[in-house]
Amino acid sequence: MRENQENRHVFDEENPSNIDVDFDALLGELESLRHKPRLTGSEIANMIYAVYASARRDVRTPDDTPEHAQDSYKPDEEDVRKLAEERIKPLLDSIVEKIRNECGDAGSFAVLPEALKLVSGEESKRLTAQNKTENVKKGDFVAMAEYYPYKKTIAIDENYTPLRPSEIIASLADSGYGVAPTALHHEFIHAQQSTPKEIKNKILKEIAENVGFTLLLNATMAFAWPAAPLVGGGWIARGAQRNALKRKKEIVKEAHAHFGSQRHTSVWSSLGDYAQHMEISYSDLFKTPEDMDRLLAATQAVRRLYALGLTDGDIGELVKTATWDKKRLGYGALEDAVDERVRQKGIEEEDLDNLVLADDIRRKIYVEKVRLIAQEELKKFYNAATQSSI
Numbered sequence: 001m002r003e004n005q006e007n008r009h010v011f012d013e014e015n016p017s018n019i020d021v022d023f024d025a026l027l028g029e030l031e032s033l034r035h036k037p038r039l040t041g042s043e044i045a046n047m048i049y050a051v052y053a054s055a056r057r058d059v060r061t062p063d064d065t066p067e068h069a070q071d072s073y074k075p076d077e078e079d080v081r082k083l084a085e086e087r088i089k090p091l092l093d094s095i096v097e098k099i100r101n102e103c104g105d106a107g108s109f110a111v112l113p114e115a116l117k118l119v120s121g122e123e124s125k126r127l128t129a130q131n132k133t134e135n136v137k138k139g140d141f142v143a144m145a146e147y148y149p150y151k152k153t154i155a156i157d158e159n160y161t162p163l164r165p166s167e168i169i170a171s172l173a174d175s176g177y178g179v180a181p182t183a184l185h186h187e188f189i190h191a192q193q194s195t196p197k198e199i200k201n202k203i204l205k206e207i208a209e210n211v212g213f214t215l216l217l218n219a220t221m222a223f224a225w226p227a228a229p230l231v232g233g234g235w236i237a238r239g240a241q242r243n244a245l246k247r248k249k250e251i252v253k254e255a256h257a258h259f260g261s262q263r264h265t266s267v268w269s270s271l272g273d274y275a276q277h278m279e280i281s282y283s284d285l286f287k288t289p290e291d292m293d294r295l296l297a298a299t300q301a302v303r304r305l306y307a308l309g310l311t312d313g314d315i316g317e318l319v320k321t322a323t324w325d326k327k328r329l330g331y332g333a334l335e336d337a338v339d340e341r342v343r344q345k346g347i348e349e350e351d352l353d354n355l356v357l358a359d360d361i362r363r364k365i366y367v368e369k370v371r372l373i374a375q376e377e378l379k380k381f382y383n384a385a386t387q388s389s390i
Helices: 023-034 041-058 077-103 112-117 121-138 165-175 179-191 197-211 213-223 244-262 271-281 289-307 312-321 332-345 349-387
Strands: 145-148 153-156
Touching (some): 023 349, 041 349, 077 165, 112 179, 121 145, 153 179, 165 349, 244 289, 271 289, 289 312, 289 332, 289 349, 312 332, 332 349
């Protein structure tokens, strides 16, 4: 992987690429989109605030409120929030539909309905309590959403306000992607990586035969709920030290989930930013320099597979069985899939680099288009609402 590739052509004129990509056209489109007029963050916030202000005016005064107190009556903020979000939800629906039609891809919104089907109220309550009493107090990384493989459910912190339509719209208009849909997309990718039971049993058997009971116990817990109780008391916390075997597996899972869910965002401007984010957010995965090497190798393979046309589910199937190959310095299943598709397409290594670069630029174009679509729809909604006093 390379940093700051956006304005660099990998190919040269004497040895043209075997792929049909007009980089000048792509870069020209990206530059044009970036120079279009756009709303500021404060303008976006003010437009959304107007919806809340209108809802606050329209929340019905209780019938038993004394006449002399009706003018000074302060509505319940939860009632205001519900009314405001109800009014702005159609705007989010229209934005998503326009993104799908004009960009040809709804991004994280495409998987959102399926991801929401996996959300468990019980586990969400547990995660909310865990974040409040443990993670926050200890200053650890707080997971606002998490996938539990054994339960096949997603938990969402009940205090996670970015799930509100108004906040998703604000995020789309300001950044070009929805924070909450992206987070749920991440967890949904993990759901597509869940290791089949027979493979889990095979892995555990191999560990037991080769390294003994202690590592077997740690590996067993690696497949379980991240805070599952041990026999005899005590807990394995999410931030506890992970054994080397689990780290190798978790690294490729997180590389896929992060890049896959962030493909339609502009979160990281460089590989360095991405690596730093991962090292800070998942400090328990990076105990040695080799762990970072594994992350970069996994991410490169994942980027290549997406550029070659594979989907979240396709790559998830590969991740299920992917193990670190120290001779190839990569994850065997991913590298094999890359090699196979390169042979099928009849392209060279340089062509593959160009495919990845083109995919990167197209994703940047996508973010700019989404931002402009969201701003345009928000302005129309605000103007119409202002004329009719919402």
